[in-house]
Amino acid sequence: MEAVPRYTPEQRVRMSLAPPHEPTPTRALRRRHSDFGDHHASPGCDELIVMDDLETLQRAVLRANERGLRIRVRGRGHSMNGSSLARPGELLLTTASASRYRLERPGTITVGAGAAIYDVHAMLRARGLGLLVYNDGDQAAPSVGGYVSAGGFGEASDVHGGFWETVTDVTMVAGDGRVLDCRPGDALFPWLFGSMGQLGIIHEVTLRITADAGAVYPLGERGVVPASAPRWERLLWYTIFAPARRGAAAARELGAIGRRFAHLWRARPDYAYNLRFHRFNPPLIHPAQEDLVAVGVWGDAPGPEGFDHEAFRAVDREVMAMLRRNPDLRRYLQSELTFAGLDHRACFGAEVHARFLEHVARLDPRGVLRRF
Ligand SMILES: Cc1cc2nc3c(=O)[nH]c(=O)nc-3n(C[C@H](O)[C@H](O)[C@H](O)COP(=O)(O)OP(=O)(O)OC[C@H]3O[C@@H](n4cnc5c(N)ncnc54)[C@H](O)[C@@H]3O)c2cc1C
Structure with a gap:
């Protein structure tokens, strides 16, 4: 068995991800x-x-x-x-436009699904408070609902675990129109993270927050999260989740794929994030209930004219082949460039895939939200 890799902040490259557009009006x-x-x-x-x-x-x-x-x-x-x-x-x-917030229970914030995670954090920081986990890159990127739908992790996951560990309540409308209030401990709760919105549309989320020493929780405050306008570069990445004890091997194998395709992009140094285990890992992220590592390769992608879709399909095939060789690895497909026809069963593993489809069939029998 390999030694458990622990990544120091110096080894961890900030995923100051990227793209070329502002939030779409x-x-x-x-x-x-x-x-x-x-x-x-x-x-x-x-x-x-x-x-x-x-x-x-x-x-x-x-x-x-x-x-x-x-x-x-x-x-x-x-x-x-x-x-x-x-x-x-x-x-x-x-x-x-769903970006209202309420500070109605000390130690938490309830916020609309459309607010950008990073904007929520920035707003709280101005009050000496903060989110426990938020996206990297120091700019607004995913919305609260989008981050849940992806799974979500960030630099502070080393301490607090994945974003899922910080969520205390999700209000959503299921695919069949029922309003659901979903909390940790509910059988459905772990399946929301990474589900890409196929179980329901998230309306608002309650999150645990931190407070600086001496900060006063403004009980009863409510308002709209101010939206910032980020400017991003044009980046691509591939991320693999592994049990922490397998992180080094996963990083080596993914790094080798990155080097084979280095001519496709301007590669940046490989990254790795520790995701500390507290209560649970969402099955659609990784079924192992233990510390995880997210390892990745990334780079600046060419502009639309120089972008070779076929070549990136070849990268995709190699990443899928890596998953088939290593059944204990998962890819962060929710946040990556993927193409039609992706083999979700191979990505999630047969058992998780089948159980997820059972939840989908129960909550969205008419397939109103179905993606795969
Ligand atoms: C610059 C950048 C930085 C990023 N940084 C990180 C990071 O640090 N950590 C990390 O984990 N990920 C990161 N990501 C990935 C990102 O979290 C996911 O791609 C996320 O899903 C994007 O959220 P969005 O609001 O833009 O969703 P969209 O792209 O609009 O939608 C993504 C999926 O979520 C669904 N969805 C969105 N909102 C809802 C809702 N309210 N209810 C139900 N379904 C919904 C959509 O239907 C779709 O299937 C980053 C991505 C970028 C581009």
Whole structure:
């Protein structure tokens, strides 16, 4: 058995991820729009739903069920797999304006799914408070709902674990239109993280927060999270989750793939994050209930003209081959450039995949939110 790798801050490269666009103004979603890095695009949508209050959201989901339509949910469009883009005939639901917050229970914040995680953290820091885990890059990127849908980790995961360890309540509308309040300890709770919104549309989330010594919790304060306008570079990455004791081997194997394809991008130094285990790991992130490591390769991608989709399909195939050789590794497909036809069963493992589809069938029997 290998020694458990512990990464020091110097070894850990900041994932100051990247892309070339500002948050999309809602009306622009009716025209051509794309996701992070402009890798997947939609010609636009006919029907746009702006999520605001819970009742509007529930009505929209019930209507989609009645009409047999599919809903695409878009947070801040910072995913790279096309899952936030409406196909012809689908409804697009944007959470952009759902960014209200309440400080109603000391040690927590309740915030709308559309607020950017980093903006929530920045707002709290101004009060001597802060999120326990938030995205890296020192800029606004994923929304709260998008971060849950991906799984979520950051630099502080070394201490606090994945983002999932910091969530105390999720209010959502399931695919069949039921309003659900989901908490740690509920059988469904661990399946929300990494589900890419296929179990329900998240309306708001309650998170545990930190407080500096002497900071006063402004009990009863409520408002709208101020939105910042980030500027990103054009980056791509591949991340593998491994049990901590397997991190070094996973990093070596992924690093070798990165070097074989080094000509495709301007590579940055490989990264690794420790994810300390506290209560649970979400099955769609990794089924092992122990400390995890997220290891990754990344680089600056060429612009749209020089971008070789076929070559990146070849990288994808190599990453999938790596997973098949190593059944105890998982990829962070929720945050990566992936292509149609991805083998989700191979990514998640047969058992987790089958159990996830059972949850999907129960909560979304008409497939209103179904992606894979
Ligand atoms: C610059 C950058 C930095 C990043 N940094 C990190 C990081 O440090 N750590 C990390 O873990 N990840 C990171 N990511 C990955 C990111 O967390 C995921 O791609 C995330 O899903 C993006 O959130 P979004 O709001 O932009 O979602 P979108 O791209 O809009 O949507 C992504 C998926 O989530 C679903 N979704 C969005 N909102 C909701 C909702 N309210 N309810 C249900 N489903 C919803 C969408 O339908 C879609 O399937 C980063 C990505 C970028 C581009």
